[in-house]
Amino acid sequence: MSLEKLGWNTYFQKKFEPYLDKGFWAARVINQHKGNYIVCSEEGSFNGKLSGKFMYNADVKKDYPAVGDWVAIKMVNDTEAVIYAVLPRKSYFARKLAISGGRKMKNGILVGGNIEEQIIGSNIDTAFIVSGLDDNFNIGRIERYITLVRSSGVTPVILLNKCDLCNNVSDYIEKIDVIAKGIAVYSISVLNNINMDIFDKFLCCNETIVFLGSSGVGKSTVINYLLGGEILKTNTISSSNGKGRHTTTGSQLLQHSSGCTIIDTPGIRELQLWADEDILSESFQDIYSLTDQCRYRDCAHEKEDGCAIKTALEDGKLTIERFNSYKSQLNELKTLKDTRKCYDNSRKNKLNKINKKRGYVEC
Numbered sequence: 623m624s625l626e627k628l629g630w631n632t633y634f635q636k637k638f639e640p641y642l643d644k645g646f647w648a649a650r651v652i653n654q655h656k657g658n659y660i661v662c663s664e665e666g667s668f669n670g671k672l673s674g675k676f677m678y679n680a681d682v683k684k685d686y687p688a689v690g691d692w693v694a695i696k697m698v699n700d701t702e703a704v705i706y707a708v709l710p711r712k713s714y715f716a717r718k719l720a721i722s723g724g725r726k727m728k729n730g731i732l733v734g735g736n737i738e739e740q741i742i743g744s745n746i747d748t749a750f751i752v753s754g755l756d757d758n759f760n761i762g763r764i765e766r767y768i769t770l771v772r773s774s775g776v777t778p779v780i781l782l783n784k785c786d787l788c789n790n791v792s793d794y795i796e797k798i799d800v801i802a803k804g805i806a807v808y809s810i811s812v813l814n815n816i817n818m819d820i821f822d823k824f825l826c827c828n829e830t831i832v833f834l835g836s837s838g839v840g841k842s843t844v845i846n847y848l849l850g851g852e853i854l855k856t857n858t859i860s861s862s863n864g865k866g867r868h869t870t871t872g873s874q875l876l877q878h879s880s881g882c883t884i885i886d887t888p889g890i891r892e893l894q895l896w897a898d899e900d901i902l903s904e905s906f907q908d909i910y911s912l913t914d915q916c917r918y919r920d921c922a923h924e925k926e927d928g929c930a931i932k933t934a935l936e937d938g939k940l941t942i943e944r945f946n947s948y949k950s951q952l953n954e955l956k957t958l959k960d961t962r963k964c965y966d967n968s969r970k971n972k973l974n975k976i977n978k979k980r981g982y983v984e985c
């Protein structure tokens with residue numbers, strides 16, 4: 623298997639230089655379950671385990687290999703390898719993950735407890751945000767995925783699947799156009815083979831594409847179609863509540879005959895954002911350009927005279943749903959910033975204590 627067909631390029635080549643001529647091989651993580659990894663290299667696939675030193679140095683979840691990562695390995699035998707390092711990521715998606723008690727949901731945001739970044743997939747070029755044109759359609763959720771993708775510097779593409787179940791597709795596309803200016807939107811039906819040729823331009827050698835979206839929208843079904851076989855498990859939607867059961871339980875990287883790599887991800891029930899507040903100026907460009915026109919710089923967009931947001935809401939140029947989505951994401955990212963600060967401080971204290979015990983001096 624050539625490394626190029628796994629997505630290798632000059633960026634990773636450069637990052638691999640410290641490992642060259644030292645008996646290391648470059649490999650890509652294609653599957654991960656707890657402490658077990660499957661990695662793929664020029665020599666084939668191996669079950670990978672982390673080296674003792676790696677585990678000793680890894681501090682937070684983000685330090686561990688994730689699907690899509692390039693790693694430096696040494697082979698033990700025909701089937702096993704040891705992972706020594708993760709090469710710096712070109713891009714990655716992370717969501718907020720609760721890692722300890724004391725947390726609760728408040729207005730849809732996870733607050734309290736300790737949190738960490740959980741990586742869903744890495745080294746990605748294009749992200750397909752999939753939504754079903756059935757009961758699943760939720761504009762607020764698509765807006766959250768857009769923020770997630772944009773904050774990773776990856777190109778988003780919106781896929782509205784199951785257009786066979788919908789007779790007013792153009793209404794949905796119009797709704798998307800309002801929230802996703804400049805992002806390509808396609809309606810498809812994988813079961814009825816409608817518009818499936820849109821993928822031709824995305825399946826390029828050396829590129830990595832990922833499918834994101836809630837459970838049951840058809841991510842694995844689309845990937846099976848592209849791969850030309852029933853490679854991934856898919857499932858019918860439970861008839862009682864119209865919601866998909868979680869069929870895919872972990873991210874997985876697959877290879878397409880074009881040389882493109884495709885990552886399938888599990889549906890996320892409540893996507894909790896992990897990003898900096900600044901990213902909202904991209905996801906909500908329309909709102910930011912309105913706020914620039916408010917008379918007062920510190921306008922709270924409530925009762926102030928000369929508030930451009932208020933005028934746009936009255937004129938129907940901005941919908942209240944869109945404005946509420948913006949406020950809720952802003953609130954969530956502000957809360958995340960505060961929680962991260964507390965968490966980083968407590969981690970720093972813990973590390974200092976450990977280092978003192980080991981005899982290191984804090985500088």
Ligand SMILES: Nc1nc2c(ncn2[C@@H]2O[C@H](COP(=O)(O)OP(=O)(O)OP(=O)(O)O)[C@@H](O)[C@H]2O)c(=O)[nH]1
Nearest residue numbers: 812813838839840841842843856857858869870889
């Ligand atoms: N009507 C219709 N059903 C579809 C279409 N695409 C997928 N489905 C059905 O949607 C259901 C869920 O598909 P999956 O591919 O398992 O969904 P998923 O997004 O991978 O779900 P998770 O793995 O749980 O995240 C299956 O029963 C599919 O047959 C489509 O274009 N039209």
Ligand SMILES: [Mg+2]
Nearest residue numbers: 841842869870
């Ligand atoms: Mg799936």
Ligand SMILES: [Zn+2]
Nearest residue numbers: 916921923929
């Ligand atoms: Zn205002």
